[in-house]
Amino acid sequence: MPRFILAIEYAGTRYSGWQIQKNARTVAGEIERAVHAATGAKTFELYGAGRTDAGVHAMAQVAHLQLDTRTDEATLVATINDELPSDINIVELVRAPQRFHARHDAVARSYVYQISRRRTAFGKPFVWWVRDRLDVDAMRRASEHFVGMKDFQSFAVRDDEDRSTKVQVDGVEIVEREPLVLIRMAGSHFLWRMVRRVVGVLVEVGRRKLRADDILGILDGPSEVPARLTAPPSGLFLERVFYRGDAPASPLEPMVFGASRHTLSPDRGQRAR
Numbered sequence: 049m050p051r052f053i054l055a056i057e058y059a060g061t062r063y064s065g066w067q068i069q070k071n072a073r074t075v076a077g078e079i080e081r082a083v084h085a086a087t088g089a090k091t092f093e094l095y096g097a098g099r100t101d102a103g104v105h106a107m108a109q110v111a112h113l114q115l116d117t118r119t120d121e122a123t124l125v126a127t128i129n130d131e132l133p134s135d136i137n138i139v140e141l142v143r144a145p146q147r148f149h150a151r152h153d154a155v156a157r158s159y160v161y162q163i164s165r166r167r168t169a170f171g172k173p174f175v176w177w178v179r180d181r182l183d184v185d186a187m188r189r190a191s192e193h194f195v196g197m198k199d200f201q202s203f204a205v206r207d208d209e210d211r212s213t214k215v216q217v218d219g220v221e222i223v224e225r226e227p228l229v230l231i232r233m234a235g236s237h238f239l240w241r242m243v244r245r246v247v248g249v250l251v252e253v254g255r256r257k258l259r260a261d262d263i264l265g266i267l268d269g270p271s272e273v274p275a276r277l278t279a280p281p282s283g284l285f286l287e288r289v290f291y292r293g294d295a296p297a298s299p300l301e302p303m304v305f306g307a308s309r310h311t312l313s314p315d316r317g318q319r320a321r
Contacts (some may be wrong), residue, residue, distance in 0.1 A: 049116045051142040052124075056109040059135040060281070061173045063083040064102045066109070068080075075100070075136060079111075082131035086124075087117055095117040097150040097289040098157055101241060103281030105174065107303055108139070110289040112150040156218060156290040160285040160303055161247045165227045168234075174303065175228070176283040182254035184224055187231075190260035191220035192254040193267065194233075194246060202269035213239060222250075223300050232287065232300050244284060248277030 056079070066070035070082070080094055100106055117124065125141040132138070164175035165182070194217050201213040217235040224230075225264035231250065233243050249266065252258040258273075266273055285303045 049115055050123070051144045051146055052113045052115065052141050052181050053148065053150070054111045054113055054138050055140040056106060056111060057137050057139055058106050058109065059173065060100060060105045062135060065104070066096050066098075066100045066106075070152060071279065075106075075109075076111075078133060078136055079128070079138075082128050083115065084112065085131040086127040087115065087119070089115055089117070089197045093117070094149050097154045098237070098286065100286050101239075101244075101281055101284075104284045104286065105303070108288050109286055110150050110154070112144060112148055113141075121135040136283060150289075153291055154289050155292055156234060156236060157238065158232055158290070159238065159243045159283045160287045160300065161231040161233075161243065162285070162303060163229040163231070163247075163251065164283075165229065168227075173282055174285075176280050178251060178254075180255045182229060182251065183256060184222060184229060184254060186256070186260060187229075187250045187254045188222050190250055190258075190263055191222060191231075193260065193263040194220050196208075198267055199269070200239055200242055200267075202266050202271040203242045203274045204239045205241050215239060215242070220246075221300055226300055228302055230300055230302065232297075234297065241278060244281065245274035245277065245281040247279040247283075249274055251279065252277055 058075050060075065062073065063075050064259065066075045068074050068077045076094060076096060083089065083092060083094065095112050097110040100109070120144060121141050125138050129138055140170055155287070161174045164171060164177045167177055168175060197214060197216045199214050204213045215235055215237060217233065219234050221232040231247055233246060249258065249263065287303070288297065
């Protein structure tokens, strides 16, 4: 049965996250519905590289689709997209090796969070408007404490307590693109709501209500501070999923809905092995 790699962009505002849930509208649920409507297939496998929370967006989510079809890739992606709502779009669909797995073969992921320094008429679903003045240099100093192999138990949701809360964070980058402050966090994987809680703590440092060194105590945990400071989902984007042999991250720029900068290649699954 053929296997395909999908690069997917979506605005998560209207959805209860990626993962299929009972009695909730989700991104994966909409894609499965569209695949069935487009192909008539009743049995197929759709598996994403990672779960995004309710209201979180994606510029380049990766999934694999195992589907019994003889339809060529160009026609297949066009017919599935025709069945999808306008806020979900399959940017690319290419044939993959049978052993390729969107989640297990991924070696890293990057998320970008957008903070707006002003009220916006157009970008509200895609930013967190922080009215207070932010000390961005202090936020950058504080972000260094998150880099490396750390125990993020204080940044995890209780549902994550059954698995390890240690995460390898490869880097945290903070840039200013007026009126936005952009925070990119890259690492092996991320715990549920971890990125939003890291952002919330960094913003509190930027407000000068926490010191950069206070993060050391929070990481030593357990601490309830990150949960109280969780940033809203509106500003968070799954930017990219990395596989072995992929090019490094591009310069950090604002996330522009509908303008994915990342492409798939037919041999990506082979390189991931």
